[in-house]
Amino acid sequence: xxxxxxxxFAVNMALIVARPAAQAHAFLDHASPAVGAAVAASPAAVTxxxxxxxxxxxxxxxxxxxxxxxxxxxxxxVPQGAPAELQVGLRPLPPGTYMVNWRVVSVxxxxxxxxxxxxxxx
Ligand SMILES: [Cu+2]
Numbered sequence: 541x542x543x544x545x546x547x548x549f550a551v552n553m554a555l556i557v558a559r560p561a562a563q564a565h566a567f568l569d570h571a572s573p574a575v576g577a578a579v580a581a582s583p584a585a586v587t588x589x590x591x592x593x594x595x596x597x598x599x600x601x602x603x604x605x606x607x608x609x610x611x612x613x614x615x616x617x618v619p620q621g622a623p624a625e626l627q628v629g630l631r632p633l634p635p636g637t638y639m640v641n642w643r644v645v646s647v648x649x650x651x652x653x654x655x656x657x658x659x660x661x662x
Contacts, residue, residue: 566592566624566646573658582633582660586612586640593623598645601628603638611638623647635661 569589573579586603596618603612613629626644636659643653 565650565652566590566644575656578659585627585629588626590624592646594618595645599626601626601642603640606637633660
């Protein structure tokens with residue numbers, strides 16, 4: 541019995557190791573405004589591009605100011621035809637530093653999250 545379990549385990553491990561790199565999680569590839577960027581004027585939206593397609597129902601992004609208040613329009617979405625992209629609209633914003641907080645689930649069901657800053661007029 542123990543031998544059978546060990547053999548099954550070995551087969552499982554082989555399958556896991558053999559999985560292609562395409563199974564990696566959805567990490568942030570790049571963003572607009574770019575991570576850490578200083579932009580001259582208030583952008584209309586923040587757009588994030590990921591390394592893997594997203595599950596729209598479980599993927600979201602918010603933007604907050606230095607007081608921790610939401611400044612996005614609450615309309616985060618994965619645009620039609622762009623399954624690796626996440627976008628949220630912004631109110632017209634005064635100069636300052638803003639935090640983008642994202643949390644997504646990729647099509648391989650793995651959650652990832654992160655945050656970055658950008659600034660306006662500074
Ligand atoms: Cu993954």
